[in-house]
Amino acid sequence: MKAAILGTGAWASAFGRHLCHKWERVVLWGVKPEQVDSINQTGTNPAFLPGILLPPNLRATLDLDDCLSHADVVFSVVPSQVVREVMAKVAASEALPRGVPVINLAKGFEVKTLERLSQVIDEELARSGRRAEHPVGVLLGPSHAEEVALELPTAVVLSGQPGGDWSHWQTWISGPFFRVYTNADMTGVEIATGFKNIIALAVGMADGLGTGDNTRGTIMTRGMVELSRLGCALGGRPETFSGLAGFGDMITTCISRHSRNRNFGQAVTEGTEGPQKLLERQVQVVEGVYMTQAALKLSEKHGIELPITKQVHDVLFSGKPPRQAMRELMERQLRPELE
Numbered sequence: 001m002k003a004a005i006l007g008t009g010a011w012a013s014a015f016g017r018h019l020c021h022k023w024e025r026v027v028l029w030g031v032k033p034e035q036v037d038s039i040n041q042t043g044t045n046p047a048f049l050p051g052i053l054l055p056p057n058l059r060a061t062l063d064l065d066d067c068l069s070h071a072d073v074v075f076s077v078v079p080s081q082v083v084r085e086v087m088a089k090v091a092a093s094e095a096l097p098r099g100v101p102v103i104n105l106a107k108g109f110e111v112k113t114l115e116r117l118s119q120v121i122d123e124e125l126a127r128s129g130r131r132a133e134h135p136v137g138v139l140l141g142p143s144h145a146e147e148v149a150l151e152l153p154t155a156v157v158l159s160g161q162p163g164g165d166w167s168h169w170q171t172w173i174s175g176p177f178f179r180v181y182t183n184a185d186m187t188g189v190e191i192a193t194g195f196k197n198i199i200a201l202a203v204g205m206a207d208g209l210g211t212g213d214n215t216r217g218t219i220m221t222r223g224m225v226e227l228s229r230l231g232c233a234l235g236g237r238p239e240t241f242s243g244l245a246g247f248g249d250m251i252t253t254c255i256s257r258h259s260r261n262r263n264f265g266q267a268v269t270e271g272t273e274g275p276q277k278l279l280e281r282q283v284q285v286v287e288g289v290y291m292t293q294a295a296l297k298l299s300e301k302h303g304i305e306l307p308i309t310k311q312v313h314d315v316l317f318s319g320k321p322p323r324q325a326m327r328e329l330m331e332r333q334l335r336p337e338l339e
């Protein structure tokens, strides 16, 4: 089996490393020559996945056609806000083999259109007249690259459009330390895995204030309420939010030292620079920041209250001090838990 992987960042490298155990050809496509050269020449990707040795059969290229040619499946592992521009290139490429599925591994929504990334990919395939040929799927869940690269047991969810042979790909992508479940609710899976990054930012901001485990548990749980409210309004199934893409990814992201979003939230609270300055210096993508903007617009559109999301947004974009945000959350009107 042959894989084309778009991206040469942390997740593309760790996922590619995993596939190399049983796939015949795995090629990463990148736009940064230093990343591509490092993977090919030293078998490492120090800026994105430090301390990890990549297998000799994991190859990287700057040539998109080289990556796509002969692929049995395309995995998109670039940040959410560039998925459209990357997919436009892929869909226009003569080298994209007919009929291969395109599976997205990025977490989030496109902010300017408020679309899920599977919708963005589908649109770009349609623009090149190739929609009917390529089933679109997503592979998402609690899967820190740093841990997958160390072959620590991990489970994720594969979900896709009707017509794709997803159980076939479930078998091919699974391995001894990487277990893949299928879930027909692609909408719910995408919403849950994108939204939880906002809550991880909130947990990080709270951690930076020196709050405790009670606070963490509360933010995660009330965050799940917000996620489920928005997710159900957008067509996701409630059961999905209790699964790996929901609670699973929420817990992992909010408690992990590897979580970029949690760590960024903490840096915002503890730092002297504002969030925007911190973001400019960030080498790797912090998806929760963009997702906060998308979720707030969606909440306004659908008339849904997202109090934690709103406070995270105000800290990131309106200069509200995190301590004030926390106080305002605690002083909201008292209400029954289940309503």
Ligand SMILES: NC(=O)c1ccc[n+]([C@@H]2O[C@H](COP(=O)([O-])OP(=O)(O)OC[C@H]3O[C@@H](n4cnc5c(N)ncnc54)[C@H](O)[C@@H]3O)[C@@H](O)[C@H]2O)c1
Pocket: 007, 008, 009, 010, 011, 012, 030, 031, 032, 035, 048, 077, 078, 079, 080, 082, 085, 086, 105, 106, 107, 108, 143, 144, 145, 146, 283, 284, 285, 287
């Ligand atoms: N890192 C993880 O543990 C992890 C796990 C699961 C899912 N994800 C998701 O995967 C996505 C990628 O995350 P990551 O951690 O690999 O990010 P990263 O910042 O480590 O890497 C991003 C990659 O995208 C490339 N890129 C950026 N802009 C581009 C453009 N315009 N055209 C082509 N390539 C471009 C960069 O060069 C880099 O190779 C995110 O949505 C993230 O939420 C990450």
